[in-house]
Structure formats: structure tokens, C-alpha cells
Amino acid sequence: MRCSSSFLYNVYTLMSVCPSCPAGMSPPGSFCPWAYGLGLLLVLLALLTGGCATSENATSSPEEPRAPRALLAPADSTVRTVQLYRGEDERALPVLSMQGGAPLTLEFDLLVDDGRPLSVYFIHADRTWRRDLTPSQYMQSFASDRLLDYRFSRSTEVPYVHYTYEFPNDSIGFTVSGNYIVRVTEQGNRDAVLFERPFYVSEQEAAGDLELEALRQPGTARAPLRPTLRFTPPDDLQGNPYGYTVCFARDVMLEAPRCSTRPLLNAQPQLGFELDREAAFAPEIPALELDLSNLRTSIRIARVDRQRRPPRVVLDPDRARVLEGEPAAVGGPSVIRDALRGVSDGELSGDYVDVQFALVPPDAVPVQGAVRLNGPVAPEGVPMQWDAQAEHYTATLRIKQGLHAYRYETTDAGLQRVLQRASLRYARQYLTFVYYRDARVGTDRLLQVQTARPPR
Structure with a gap:
């Protein structure tokens, strides 16, 4: 006989910490005999009414393939x-x-x-x-x-x-x-x-072992990676395996992790959490590097027009079939001060320039879906426009001198497949966030954040 983890967690919370025990029976937040009895009654009712399934027909509690993004206020134009x-x-x-x-x-x-x-x-x-x-x-x-x-x-x-x-x-x-x-x-x-x-x-109180399992699939060069985290809960949470959520993220995708609420209980007091196979991290189209520390022609910069104000930097077009740029070394937010080490007070001396990006689709013809420039240089995404004369998609952004990362995304299935075939790689790092829903504080405590590197 087995109950869902969320049901058991709610009953456990009621039985162990009761914020509203009847007056005189027990102080708030302590053990409450009245609540304990009510919890046992709820379990009995669940068994009688089918609220808990037998081990033969029980189904796993649902995963949360993706956690919600942080909804942030739009930034001012300045x-x-x-x-x-x-x-x-x-x-x-x-x-x-x-x-x-x-x-x-x-x-x-x-x-x-x-x-x-x-x-x-x-x-x-x-x-x-x-x-x-x-x-x-x-x-x-x-x-x-x-x-x-x-x-x-x-x-x-x-x-x-x-x-x-x-x-x-x-x-x-x-x-x-x-x-x-x-x-x-x-x-x-x-x-x-x-x-x-x-x-x-x-709190950094639940350090564990993060493993990345490659789920081999026929006909794929790089298998999806399924993370598994095993950790021992902190002392004040020992004995309760429920109420935890473990979220996994990669590189800069901190606002869109994939989460699991179902604990693996085969090695208690250590707990384990893993994603379903369907939610594993497939190799991704990597962010490409843009080095604006020196405003001069290079492998990536076709020309610099200093007659404009601000200067205009035109990049060599990226070709969808063969993305020639190196994977971004920054692997995350833009780097300004370290990229301008040869400049005194680079955070004050670095100039803003208008950078023109270009993507050449297969056969140099427009696709059916939308094409957007994304990544740390454009967190909210910037639509790219088709330039019929130049036969590529283009977008221009005002960016500060430094080291940046960008990537392309599209709603066109054909172009998406081409981009993936050209450049799939594993992310540079994977992260885990261990949360515990604590009724005593009325929110999710963050017990641990840690990282791991993927296999080569």
C-alpha cells in the first residue's frame, strides 16, 4: 500500500507541527496530540476510499519537468x-x-x-x-x-x-x-x-553527490544526461523524507530548471532525487562567444565603423550549417572588468557600440518560423529581420565592450534541426537546488546549491 508523497507530507506536517492546536492543548509549532490523531484518521480514510494505491497499481507522483521562470518587471530603456x-x-x-x-x-x-x-x-x-x-x-x-x-x-x-x-x-x-x-x-x-x-x-546544509548519467540512444552522437542527486538532510529535518524538491539547471538557465518532488528512499537517511528519462537534458546549441575587448577586425569582426556615433561593429555572418564561433568561455553573464584588464577602470572606460549580428539559414533563403537572438546579450530575446539583399537574418544591439555570449533560437523546425546538427554540445556545468517546504517559516527553504561538470 502506498500514498503519494505530497499527501504523506501534508499529513506529516499536520501530525508533527500544528500551528493551530486548540487552546490549552499545545503551544504553536510543537507536538500536538489532537493533530496527531486527526492525521491518523486522514490516513485511515484515504485507505478506505482509495486515496492511497496498492503497490501493484501505484503510479509515481508527477514530475515537474520545468519550474516556472522568475517573472521580473521589465527593465527601463536606460x-x-x-x-x-x-x-x-x-x-x-x-x-x-x-x-x-x-x-x-x-x-x-x-x-x-x-x-x-x-x-x-x-x-x-x-x-x-x-x-x-x-x-x-x-x-x-x-x-x-x-x-x-x-x-x-x-x-x-x-x-x-x-x-x-x-x-x-x-x-x-x-x-x-x-x-x-x-x-x-x-x-x-x-x-x-x-x-x-x-x-x-x-543554507549550504545538505551537500550531496551529483551524478550525470548518459542515457544512450541508438543513432545519437551525444546522449541526454539525467542528473541524480543523493544527499543527507540536515539534522533538524531528519526523519521526514517528504516536502523536498530538487531542481536541476545548466549553465545560465537558472530561471528554467527541471525539478523532481519524488524521493528515492532506498538508502535512508540519505535521500535521492532524479529526473524522469523524458526530462533529461539533451545536448544543446551552445552560446557563442563575442569578444569586444578590442574594437578591431578579427576572425569574428568583419569591420568597425568609427565614423558612426556610437561606433558600429559588423560581425561575420554565422552560417547555420556550420556555426564557426567558439563556445562561449564566459558560460554565463557578460564579463566587463576582467575582459578589459589592459584598460584603467574598464567599467568606466568601456564604450558602448552597435553590434550587427547575422545568421545565414540553409540555402540562404528565409524560413517559415521566427528567428531570434538570445543569450546573455539579449536575455529577453530580440527578433531578427530578413535582409533579402544580403540573404541573411540580422539584428543590431547596443553592447558594452567586454566578453559576451549569444545564441540563436527559432520556431522553425527545419532550421532548429540544422542548428542542432551543426553544434550540439553539453553544457559547461550543471547545478542542483535543494528546497524544503517548511511550514514553520511558511516558504521553501533553500538548503543547498552545488555544481558538477558533464562527462567529456
Whole structure:
């Protein structure tokens, strides 16, 4: 006889921690005999009414192939080159540890002539990015802070103001782990949003072993990878195998992980979580590298027009059948300071340029579906237009000097197959996020974030 994991978890929560036990019987949050008896009654009713299936006909609790994306406020048109990373490494993931260590750094530009103080707010969300708690429930001190560190660009064709902010700090601290959103607004006006970005606060209390199994399939050069995580829950959660969700992501796709809520119980107290075969990560079309640290002709840059303001950089067209660019070394957000090491204060001296991308489809003819430029240079995606004279798709973006990554995506099945055949590779890294739905705090705690490299 077997019940669904979600049913058992709900009953367990009721039986073990009762927030509303009748007055005088037990204090909130402690063991409640009344709730324990009610939980046993619910299990008995489930057995009698078929709410729990026998082992012969039980079906697995459903997987969540993809978790919802973080719904962020649209960015203001003046906002450019938002970076959010841990410590001093621009490539580092925006994961803050409650165990201590390096803070997160937020950097961005406003394409304006005059700088001004701004405000920053912090919003907690559950694992589905539903904004759930009030600031008093997760902030250690203040709910917002002032953003006063801003400097003007130096001798650039396009003037801008560069902002830098580090947290936690003396004014900002977090008491609850989980998914978070940082919101930057006009000073003192929470609703005058300039942009939002997601980040994570992790307890780092459930380290485990992440394995990547190659699911071999006939006729495929690279098999899909199915991740499996095995970990031991922290001491305060021992004895309850339910309420966990483990999400797996790859490279920069942190906002669209694939999740499992079904624990493997064959090695308790250690728990295991894996994706269904259908949800395994297939090899992907990699992001391509764009190096704008030096504005001069190169293997990737066909020409630079410095007579325009700002300068115009025309890239050699990418050909769908053979994507000749190298896989992006950044593997994530744009890198500015490290890419401009030979330039004093590269975050202030780096110029903005108009970059023209081009993709040549098979036989140099337009396809039926839409073609978009995507990746860190265009997080929300930019439509590409067909240029009949040049016989390729094109799009132009204003990008800051540095090291960037981009990729193409399309709704045309034929072009998609061509792009995949030309360049499929494994992602550079895979990540796991271990969540626990804790009734005591009313949200999903983030117990652990860790990474693993794929097989070569």
C-alpha cells in the first residue's frame, strides 16, 4: 500500500507541527496530540476510499519537468549591462551563503548624462518564484537601502553612469534562505522600477553527490544526461523524507530548471532525487562567444565603423550549417572588468557600440518560423529581420565592450534541426537546488546549491 508523497507530507506536517492546536492543548509549532490523531484518521480514510494505491497499481507522483521562470518587471530603456555575481569573479553565480563568505556585487549602467541616488529593495519568493513573505519575516534589519555609489563614464562616445552595490552589508541581511529578487528603483519609490534580477540565499546544509548519467540512444552522437542527486538532510529535518524538491539547471538557465518532488528512499537517511528519462537534458546549441575587448577586425569582426556615433561593429555572418564561433568561455553573464584588464577602470572606460549580428539559414533563403537572438546579450530575446539583399537574418544591439555570449533560437523546425546538427554540445556545468517546504517559516527553504561538470 502506498500514498503519494505530497499527501504523506501534508499529513506529516499536520501530525508533527500544528500551528493551530486548540487552546490549552499545545503551544504553536510543537507536538500536538489532537493533530496527531486527526492525521491518523486522514490516513485511515484515504485507505478506505482509495486515496492511497496498492503497490501493484501505484503510479509515481508527477514530475515537474520545468519550474516556472522568475517573472521580473521589465527593465527601463536606460538600463544596460546588469551584472550580479558573488565576490569579485564576474563569472560567479549569484548565490549567497548563509554560512558567510563573499557578498554579492550588483553592477549596472544607466545611459544618461546625469547620475542620481537610487533605492534597492529585496523580495523573497518560493521555489516557483511566487513572492510570498513580508520583509519583516526575512530581513535582518532594514527592508531597503540607498544606492549611492555611482560614477560617470570617462571619454566614451556614449555617456553613461555606472552603479555598484554590495550586499549583505550593515543595513541589509537575510534570515531566511530561498529564492530572492533584487529590485532597483528611483529613490524612495518602490513602484518606480528600473529593473529586477533574481538571486539565491542558500543554507549550504545538505551537500550531496551529483551524478550525470548518459542515457544512450541508438543513432545519437551525444546522449541526454539525467542528473541524480543523493544527499543527507540536515539534522533538524531528519526523519521526514517528504516536502523536498530538487531542481536541476545548466549553465545560465537558472530561471528554467527541471525539478523532481519524488524521493528515492532506498538508502535512508540519505535521500535521492532524479529526473524522469523524458526530462533529461539533451545536448544543446551552445552560446557563442563575442569578444569586444578590442574594437578591431578579427576572425569574428568583419569591420568597425568609427565614423558612426556610437561606433558600429559588423560581425561575420554565422552560417547555420556550420556555426564557426567558439563556445562561449564566459558560460554565463557578460564579463566587463576582467575582459578589459589592459584598460584603467574598464567599467568606466568601456564604450558602448552597435553590434550587427547575422545568421545565414540553409540555402540562404528565409524560413517559415521566427528567428531570434538570445543569450546573455539579449536575455529577453530580440527578433531578427530578413535582409533579402544580403540573404541573411540580422539584428543590431547596443553592447558594452567586454566578453559576451549569444545564441540563436527559432520556431522553425527545419532550421532548429540544422542548428542542432551543426553544434550540439553539453553544457559547461550543471547545478542542483535543494528546497524544503517548511511550514514553520511558511516558504521553501533553500538548503543547498552545488555544481558538477558533464562527462567529456
